[in-house]
Amino acid sequence: MSLLEVKSVRFSYDDEREILKDVSFDADHNNIISILGPNGTGKTTLLKCICNIHRPTAGEIYIDGTDILSLSSRELAKRVAYVPQKTYTSRITVFDSILIGRRPHIEWATTQKDVEIAWSIIESLGLSDLSLKYVDEISGGEFQKVQIGRAITQEPKLLILDEPSNNLDIANQHITMRMINHVVREHGLCTIMTMHDINLATYYSDKFLFIKDGEMIAYGGKEVINPEIIQSVYGIEVDVLDYNGQPLVVPKKDQPQYDGLVPAGIGGYSD
Amino acid sequence: MEKSGIEKFKEHNRKKLLVLIVLALAIIIVSLIVLYINADLNSFSNLFNILFNKNDPSNDNLDRILVWDLGIPRILSAILAGFALGIAGAVMQCVLKNPLGSPYTLGVSNAAAFGASIGIVILGGGIITGQSGVTITINNPYIVAISAFIWSMVATGIIILLVKVTKVSPETMVLAGVALSSIFSAGISFLQYMYNEYALSTIVFWQFGSMGKATWEELALIFIITLIVILYFLYNRLDYNALDVGDDVASSLGVNVNRLRLVSLFAAALLTAIIVSFMGIVAFIGLLGPHIVRRLIGNDHRYLLPGSMFMGALILLVSDCIGQNLMDFTLPVGIITSFLGGPLFLYLLIRGYRKKKIDIRKLISSRGGSK
Known part of the structure; x- marks a missing residue:
C-alpha cells in the first residue's frame, strides 16, 4: 500500500469544462514528485484536491489506505500540509508564523511541546536569527522558507507545494529546493510539487507527472523526461542532453511555433 | 550564558x-x-468610601447617587462598548482581509441604528415623551435589540455577498459601506420626518452615541451577550492567525474557513447591534482600537484581540470624559471618536494606496528582470 493513492480523479467547477480528467498515480515516503505541464492545465487544482480544498467530482484519494473524505479536516491536516503559491504576509513574527502550523495539534492553547517543535524546525531551516523578526520585514526567499517551515511543523506525511521556486532568483531557487530535499529526506516525507522549470525539477525530483489540459500524459522516473513527451505536453521541440548523468532539457533553436509570436515580457510595461 | 531561542x-x-x-x-x-x-x-478617599462602603452614613446621598446610579453605569457602558466594538473591528478586519473594516466603516452601525429606530418608533419598543424635554424610555429592549440586529445582519449580508460574488478590493468594500451608511441614515431621517414630534431626540441620540442611557438591567443583557461573543472570538484566535496567511492555508490547517468567516461576521454584527441598540453609533472605535494595538504588539490574534478590547474601552472612556467636561454642556461621545478616528481612517487609505503602488512596481521590475 502506498502512502498516497490517487484513483481516477476528475474535477470541474461547473459541469461544462473538466479541469482534471481521470488522473491516477501513487506516491510513497521519501519521494519528491514534480507535477509538470503548461499554465492553466490543472496542476494547482490537482494539489487542492489532494488537500481536500477542492472535492473531486469523481474518483478517490487515499492516504495510508484511508479515504481523505472520511477524515475530519483536523485529522487530514495532521497528514497533509500545503504551501500555496500565494500567501499573505502579516505583522507576526517568524516564530509565531511557524507556530501556526501546530494548529491541527492544538486543542485549547499552545503547549511547551508545540513551541519546542516549532523551534527545532526554525533551527533546522537556519532561521534562528530571524525568529523574532516580523514576516513582513524579511526577504522573499526567507519568507518561502517560513512557509515551508510552517508546513513541516504540522508534522505531515505528505507535503504539497505549489510552485515553491516561483518568484525566486536562481540562487534562492536552489537554496529553497535543497532545503526541501533536506527536510523530505530528514522526515521521510512524500512531497508533491508543481514546477515550471523542468531542469530545476529534474535536478531535485525522483518522479515526474506530466499533465496537459487536465489529462495525465506520463508518470515515472527520469525516463519520462524525453523529447517526445515534452513536445506532446508543451508543444515545443527540445533536445534532452545528458549532463553528468542529469537530463538537461534544451529547446531547439528553430521552433516552428515561434512564427510571429512575441514571448511574454518583451515590450513596454509602463507605470 | 546566552538565552536559547525558546x-x-x-x-x-x-x-x-x-x-x-x-x-x-x-x-x-x-x-x-x-x-x-x-x-x-x-477627594479620592471620598470616592473610595462611596465605592467600598456604599451604605456608610457619612457619604453624601447625592454623591452616592452620582457615583452608583450615574457614574458607574456610564463607565461600564463605555468599557463594554469599547470591548465589543474593539474586538468586532479586529475580527472584521481579519475575516474580510480588510484593514479598513469595522462596524462603522462598513455601514453595520448605521444599519443597526436604523433598526433600533424602527424598533422604537414603529414596533413600539420605546415610549417617547415629548412635553417636558424629550426623553426616550426603552420599555422593551428586546424588540429594539432584535430589530437592530436584523438590520445589521442585512448590512452584513450585503457585505458578505459583495465579498463572495465580486471579490471587491478593500477600498471598494468601504465605498459600499459608505453607500450602505447613507441609505440607512436616510432611513433614519425618513423616520424622523414621519414621526416628527418625538423622533428628533431619537435621531440625535442614535446618530451620535451616548454612554449615559443604559440602565443596570440593560447593562446585564449587554454584558452577557458581549461575553459570549468575546469568548467565541478568543476561542478562535489561532484560526484567525491561520486565516491571515490565506484561505487555502487555513483550510489545509483544518480550519473551516467559510463557517469561521460567516459565524464571525454574524457575531460581530450581533455585538454591533447590541451596543448600538443601547448606546447609539460610536464611530471608529473598531478601527482605532485594533490599529493602535497592531502598532504596539503586531497581528498575533492571541494578543491583538484582548488588546483591541482594552484599547477600545480606554479610548471610549477618555472620549466620553472629554465630551462630558469640555464644554458647559455634554458633547456626544461619537463626535469625539470621529475626530480621533477620521484622521486615522484617511491615513490607512493613503497607506493602502501607496502600498499598492509599490507592489505594482515590484511586480513590473520582477517580470522585466526574469525575461
Whole structure:
C-alpha cells in the first residue's frame, strides 16, 4: 500500500469544462514528485484536491489506505500540509508564523511541546536569527522558507507545494529546493510539487507527472523526461542532453511555433 | 550564558502580555479618575468610601447617587462598548482581509441604528415623551435589540455577498459601506420626518452615541451577550492567525474557513447591534482600537484581540470624559471618536494606496528582470 493513492480523479467547477480528467498515480515516503505541464492545465487544482480544498467530482484519494473524505479536516491536516503559491504576509513574527502550523495539534492553547517543535524546525531551516523578526520585514526567499517551515511543523506525511521556486532568483531557487530535499529526506516525507522549470525539477525530483489540459500524459522516473513527451505536453521541440548523468532539457533553436509570436515580457510595461 | 531561542520567544511574548496588563490597569485607573471628575467629588478617599462602603452614613446621598446610579453605569457602558466594538473591528478586519473594516466603516452601525429606530418608533419598543424635554424610555429592549440586529445582519449580508460574488478590493468594500451608511441614515431621517414630534431626540441620540442611557438591567443583557461573543472570538484566535496567511492555508490547517468567516461576521454584527441598540453609533472605535494595538504588539490574534478590547474601552472612556467636561454642556461621545478616528481612517487609505503602488512596481521590475 502506498502512502498516497490517487484513483481516477476528475474535477470541474461547473459541469461544462473538466479541469482534471481521470488522473491516477501513487506516491510513497521519501519521494519528491514534480507535477509538470503548461499554465492553466490543472496542476494547482490537482494539489487542492489532494488537500481536500477542492472535492473531486469523481474518483478517490487515499492516504495510508484511508479515504481523505472520511477524515475530519483536523485529522487530514495532521497528514497533509500545503504551501500555496500565494500567501499573505502579516505583522507576526517568524516564530509565531511557524507556530501556526501546530494548529491541527492544538486543542485549547499552545503547549511547551508545540513551541519546542516549532523551534527545532526554525533551527533546522537556519532561521534562528530571524525568529523574532516580523514576516513582513524579511526577504522573499526567507519568507518561502517560513512557509515551508510552517508546513513541516504540522508534522505531515505528505507535503504539497505549489510552485515553491516561483518568484525566486536562481540562487534562492536552489537554496529553497535543497532545503526541501533536506527536510523530505530528514522526515521521510512524500512531497508533491508543481514546477515550471523542468531542469530545476529534474535536478531535485525522483518522479515526474506530466499533465496537459487536465489529462495525465506520463508518470515515472527520469525516463519520462524525453523529447517526445515534452513536445506532446508543451508543444515545443527540445533536445534532452545528458549532463553528468542529469537530463538537461534544451529547446531547439528553430521552433516552428515561434512564427510571429512575441514571448511574454518583451515590450513596454509602463507605470 | 546566552538565552536559547525558546526563551527569547517567551520573553518576547511576555512583553506583549505586559502591554495587555498595562492597558488593563490603565482602564481601571482611568475609570476611577473619570468617576471622580464626573461625580465632582472632594477627594479620592471620598470616592473610595462611596465605592467600598456604599451604605456608610457619612457619604453624601447625592454623591452616592452620582457615583452608583450615574457614574458607574456610564463607565461600564463605555468599557463594554469599547470591548465589543474593539474586538468586532479586529475580527472584521481579519475575516474580510480588510484593514479598513469595522462596524462603522462598513455601514453595520448605521444599519443597526436604523433598526433600533424602527424598533422604537414603529414596533413600539420605546415610549417617547415629548412635553417636558424629550426623553426616550426603552420599555422593551428586546424588540429594539432584535430589530437592530436584523438590520445589521442585512448590512452584513450585503457585505458578505459583495465579498463572495465580486471579490471587491478593500477600498471598494468601504465605498459600499459608505453607500450602505447613507441609505440607512436616510432611513433614519425618513423616520424622523414621519414621526416628527418625538423622533428628533431619537435621531440625535442614535446618530451620535451616548454612554449615559443604559440602565443596570440593560447593562446585564449587554454584558452577557458581549461575553459570549468575546469568548467565541478568543476561542478562535489561532484560526484567525491561520486565516491571515490565506484561505487555502487555513483550510489545509483544518480550519473551516467559510463557517469561521460567516459565524464571525454574524457575531460581530450581533455585538454591533447590541451596543448600538443601547448606546447609539460610536464611530471608529473598531478601527482605532485594533490599529493602535497592531502598532504596539503586531497581528498575533492571541494578543491583538484582548488588546483591541482594552484599547477600545480606554479610548471610549477618555472620549466620553472629554465630551462630558469640555464644554458647559455634554458633547456626544461619537463626535469625539470621529475626530480621533477620521484622521486615522484617511491615513490607512493613503497607506493602502501607496502600498499598492509599490507592489505594482515590484511586480513590473520582477517580470522585466526574469525575461
